[in-house]
Structures are given as C-alpha cells and as structure tokens.
Amino acid sequence: MKPSFLPLFLISGLLPLASQAALIATERFDYADGSVVGQTGGTGWNYERNDEPAAPPQSPSNWNNEFGTHSIVSSALVTNSGGVRREFGGATEGTGSDSNEREGAFRASGTMFFSVSYTAVTAGQWSGVSSYDFSGPGAEKIFWGAPGGGNNGAFFGIDVNGSGQTISTIPVVTGQTYTLVGMLDFDADVVALWVNxxxxDTATSYDVSRPYTGGNWSTALRLASGNQVRWDDLLVGTSFSDVVAVPETSVPLLGLAGAALLLKRRRRGC
Structure with a gap:
C-alpha cells in the first residue's frame, strides 16, 4: 500500500493561517495497468489562478500523450522513450480566453512547485519534469531532473530552453528512488531543484538553481524520459510546504502539544 498524504492535509487544516499557499493537484497513478492517456484521477487539476469569465465550468484536466512509450504499471507511471503532459487548469484546453488551461496558467508571475517520486530503472539517458507553455513545438520551457546532452542523464540538474544547463554533483543511481522537488519562481527570477x-530544507535551500527571466506562461507539467523511469506521488502547489510531505510523527506530536496546552490552561483556570 502506498503511504498516505493524510498527515500533510491534517496539518494544513489545523494551521490555516500559516500560509496563503495552495495545493493545486495530486496524482498517485492509481489506475489499472495500461494507458494513462485520458485519465483524470488524483485531486485538483482544475486550478483557477486567473479570472476568465468566458471559460466553461471546470472539471479536472486529463493526461495527454506527448510522444513515445508510457503506461501504468502496478499503480505507477512508467515512461520509456516517451512522455505525458497534464494541465493545471481544467478540461478545456487551448490558448483562447474560453480555455480552462489559460485560467490555470502562471502568466509570468507567481511561484509553482512540484514534487514527484522518481526511479531510473535503466541508465544512460535524459529524464525529468518539464514546464509547458501550452502545447506544440517549442512549448517545453524548463526541465528539472537528469538532463541529456553532455550530461547524458548522469547527474541531476536543470535545463532551460534556449539558455543552457546547470548540473549538480548529485549522481543519478539506477534503481534508487528519489523525491524530486522543483520550483519555478517568476517573481524572484529563479528555477531550482531539490533532490531528497x-x-x-526550505524554499531557499535548493541543491541546484539557475537564474530565469523568461516571460513565458506555465500551463502544465510533462513527465518524460529517454530511458525507462518509474514515476509516482506527484504533487503540485504554490509553496514549498505544499509539496514536501510532513513526517507522520508530526501529527501525534502536534496532538500531544495541543493536549498539553489545554491541560496547562485548565490547571491555571483559563
């Protein structure tokens, strides 16, 4: 059984004033084995960041085929020389003002975070998560993971379309599962990556970063690879704390702290 995200949501509910951030979407790939294209599971994926009165009522977006080979295997997504994409906003796609995809976009402002479980099953190729500016040629703008080129997927890093790569010293070990956290901060002009x-860690303690002043939109994420990669437990939000899971011990500790505070108040007659 997969670990539950319940502690994160419980703490978010108990501390509503701690942050104005938003959890945009979750995806655990709990589908039957087979194609992920057209699937609409998880939570969210109908984010409304912008007011588009002409857009129809939102229902969740679905997974789109980008290229190549990909499938659900044992409640996880496996890509192998292929990739799939899913929009932050709802089901209606396109660049027009009546599109849910346009409604959910980061329009060269704000901050988008994601986290995902990543396992390179085979080595020697690129693999990672990309931010898309709608779809079509040139739509992929930013890449977090194991870039290709001279790096050949050997180390984690960031690749910005038309700008270049920043590669960390953290190697990609075949068969090892990592939690990757990516950030696109339009306001601070930086993209960043955390590995495990x-x-x-905080929103400024990233393992690798790269200056970014692009004015494109961010409408969707793509999961893709040249080698065989297993993906799971995708989270998308607008803050670091939205997508970095809180240890399960935090919930009972929080409960104990609350109980102790109430007991102390009662003894004082408050």
Missing amino acids: PDSN
Whole structure:
C-alpha cells in the first residue's frame, strides 16, 4: 500500500493561517495497468489562478500523450522513450480566453512547485519534469531532473530552453528512488531543484538553481524520459510546504502539544 498524504492535509487544516499557499493537484497513478492517456484521477487539476469569465465550468484536466512509450504499471507511471503532459487548469484546453488551461496558467508571475517520486530503472539517458507553455513545438520551457546532452542523464540538474544547463554533483543511481522537488519562481527570477529534501530544507535551500527571466506562461507539467523511469506521488502547489510531505510523527506530536496546552490552561483556570 502506498503511504498516505493524510498527515500533510491534517496539518494544513489545523494551521490555516500559516500560509496563503495552495495545493493545486495530486496524482498517485492509481489506475489499472495500461494507458494513462485520458485519465483524470488524483485531486485538483482544475486550478483557477486567473479570472476568465468566458471559460466553461471546470472539471479536472486529463493526461495527454506527448510522444513515445508510457503506461501504468502496478499503480505507477512508467515512461520509456516517451512522455505525458497534464494541465493545471481544467478540461478545456487551448490558448483562447474560453480555455480552462489559460485560467490555470502562471502568466509570468507567481511561484509553482512540484514534487514527484522518481526511479531510473535503466541508465544512460535524459529524464525529468518539464514546464509547458501550452502545447506544440517549442512549448517545453524548463526541465528539472537528469538532463541529456553532455550530461547524458548522469547527474541531476536543470535545463532551460534556449539558455543552457546547470548540473549538480548529485549522481543519478539506477534503481534508487528519489523525491524530486522543483520550483519555478517568476517573481524572484529563479528555477531550482531539490533532490531528497529533508526536514531541514526550505524554499531557499535548493541543491541546484539557475537564474530565469523568461516571460513565458506555465500551463502544465510533462513527465518524460529517454530511458525507462518509474514515476509516482506527484504533487503540485504554490509553496514549498505544499509539496514536501510532513513526517507522520508530526501529527501525534502536534496532538500531544495541543493536549498539553489545554491541560496547562485548565490547571491555571483559563
């Protein structure tokens, strides 16, 4: 059984004033084995960041084929010389003002975060998560993961279309599962990547970053690879805390702290 995200949601509910951030979407790929194209599971994927009164009522977006080979295997997405894309906004796609995709877009402002479970099953090729500016030729703008080119998928890094790569010293070990967290911060003009973040990490403690002043939109994420990669537990949000899971021990500890506070108040007669 997959680990639950319940602790994250519980704490978010208990601390509503801690952040004005938003969890945009989750996807655990809990589908029957076969094609993921057209699937609409998970939660969210009908984000409304912009007011588009002409857009129809939102229902969740679905997974789109980008290229090549990809499928659901044992409740995870597996890509192998292929990729799939899903929009932040709802089912109606396109660049026009009546599109849910346009409604959910980051329009060269704001901050988008994602996290995903990543396992390179085979080596020697590129693999990662891309930010898309709608679809079509040139739509892929930013790439987080294991870039290709001279790096050949050997180390984690960032690739910005038309600008270049920044590669970390963290190697991609075949068969090892990583949690990758990516950030696109239009306001601070930076893109960043965390590899296996822990409780000490923050929104400024990334493992690798790259200046970014692009004015494109971010409408969707693509998961893709040249080698065989297993993906799971995708989260998308507008803050670091939205997408980095809170350890399960935090919930009972929070409960104990609350109980202790109530007991202390009762003893004081408050």
